[in-house]
Amino acid sequence: MCGAQFIVTLDLAVVNVALPSIRADLGLADADLQWVVITYGLLLGGLLVLGGRLGDAFGRRRMLSLGLALFAVSSLTAGLSGSFALLVASRAAQGVGAALAAPAALAVVVATFREGAARHRAIGVFGAAAGSAASVGVVVSGALTAGPGWPWIFFVNVPIVAVMVGLIAKYVPADRKIHRGRIDLAGAVTVTAGLTALVYAINRSVDHGWTSPTTLGFLSAGCALLVAFTAIEYRSPAPLVPLSMFRHPTLNAANLVAALVFAAFFATTFQASLLMQQALGYSALRTGLAYLAIAVPAVVAAAVLAPLLLIRLGAGWALTLAQGIAAGGLLWLARIPAHAQFWPDLFPAFLSVGLGIGLSQAALQVAAFIGIPEEASGLAGGMVETAREIGGAVGIAIVAAVAIAGGRGVSTGPAEALTAGFRHGSLIAAGFSLLAAGTAITVVRRAGRS
Structure with a gap:
């Protein structure tokens, strides 16, 4: 189940480093390139709650296998794509498959472990798999794009998912309780x-x-x-989402913070991949390795620092601190010069962004359930996950639009134009993080204290 969650989350970020290669091979315009990333996030986020309901109605193991199979087939067609239309259609189908598989995987984990310490540990490991996938995705993307080529960021899913489906058939018990009901x-x-x-x-x-x-x-x-x-x-x-759920101010705040956190993060990795390869001349492999400055701090922060901060400070202060750190890194990126160097210009900012996203992942999981009754906890978790995916897609669209517009007024050269656009986009991403920090300290902190 952790493998299923990992690969679903991985495909949100795995295309980023490959974007310049995809653009060159398919002849895409700047405004079209973002749809290779956005389409997957929109379909995954928009259909996630529906996927959970379908799992309840038709069986979680069945939906898990069906979702992963659709994900694998659409990964194959994405790798074989010779046109923009087929690639985007394949990414949409991937999103639908992921929306069926992700909630079913979590439901299987919950059903497998008894309520209490064992279930908490299992969900913690499950959450860590999802939390590390986005950071690992950009590194994997660089290695595959530099090696066999960008289609392999999709082809690699096929044998992995085939093994998963076989293991599911062997080890995941058939659903005993299927709750038939209306599907919205x-x-x-x-x-x-x-x-x-x-x-x-x-x-x-x-x-x-x-x-x-x-x-x-x-x-x-x-x-x-x-x-x-x-x-x-x-x-x-x-x-699909009872409107009574929006009467919980803390859940509303957690949804907003999740959307803003991942709007800033996914938009940053999207435009940083283009900057490093198109303006700074990095290879795909070097770009992937550069992202270790985000991935390693994110994993360490989520696994080691976040539990300590949550115990001492609570979810509200932890989120505020995390997004303050991330905003500092993004503001640093908003001042980088043309032909920036990695260690003095990019590394400090990447380190801050990695720490911020790692701390935020764990704190959001806690914040989402403050004051939520147990019978509504599954829906609350699904809403925050939906906000995360949709926030990331919308964030990429906004930041990409600002970056493209910001670079058009620069006539000194393509590298300078790309850097100017990147600086404008980083300012918007920093604004997302600062707004997330403000929401956390005013709403989440107060609710956690009470």
């Missing part, structure tokens, strides 16, 4: 389509401006779909 498919479709329309509007604003009919049309469609989602949830006898 309309809610899942409207919220996913609405968010996609909003992100597409942000993407189109780069070329057409915010007042163009194209941008305004997609903005209006996205808002209308999200209003429809709210109406559907209000009237549905079995809503």
Whole structure:
């Protein structure tokens, strides 16, 4: 189950280092490149709660195997893609498969271990697998892209998932209790389509401006779909997300903080990969190795520092400290010169970002459940995970739009333009982290203290 969660989370980040190679091979424009990352996150986040409900209705082992099989097949078609359309369609199918598999994997862990210390340890290991995957993904991406080529960041999933499906059939017991009930498919479709329309509007604003009919049309469609989602949830006898869940201010704050934390993190890894390879001349392998400055501190912070801080300070202060550290690193990146050097310019910032994301991962898991009754804990965890994935996708769209616009006014050279855009994007990402820290200290800290 940890392997399933790891590989699902890994594919959020594994494409980042490969983006310049994908762009060169498929002839993509700057504004199109982000969709290789965003599409997966939007589908995964938008359908995650629906995937959990389908697991309850049709069997968790069945949904786990089906989701992983779809993930493997779409990974194969992504690696074989010769066009932008096929690659994005494959990433969408990967997201759907991941949304079926991820909640089922957690449900199997919960069902396997009795409530108490054993289950807490198991969920802790499960969470650590997910927490380390995003950081490890960029390193793996660099090694595979520099070696056999970027299609192998997708091909490698196929044999791994095949082994997983075989192990699931052998070791995971069949579902004894299947809870048949209504499935809120309309809610899942409207919220996913609405968010996609909003992100597409942000993407189109780069070329057409915010007042163009194209941008305004997609903005209006996205808002209308999200209003429809709210109406559907209000009237549905079995809503995807009961609106009563939004009466918990701490859960609302945890959702907002999760969205902001991963908006800053995924946007930073997205644009840093382009900066290092297109402006600084790094190879894919060197870019992947550079990301060890984020990955190693993130793992150490999550495994060693976070438990100590959570015991001494609580979730609110831990999140505030973590995002303050991350914001400091992002503000450092917002001042780097053209032709920046790794050790004086990138390393201190990467170290801060790694510490911030590692501490935030564990603190968010605690913050999400403050004041939540046990019977609603599964839904609360799913909502925070959804906020994380969607926040990452929206964050990439916003930061990429700002970076592209910020680099267009620079005429001294492509490296200088890319660096200028990167600095603008880093300022926006720092703003996300500072807003997350402010929310944590004002809402989460107060709730944790009470």
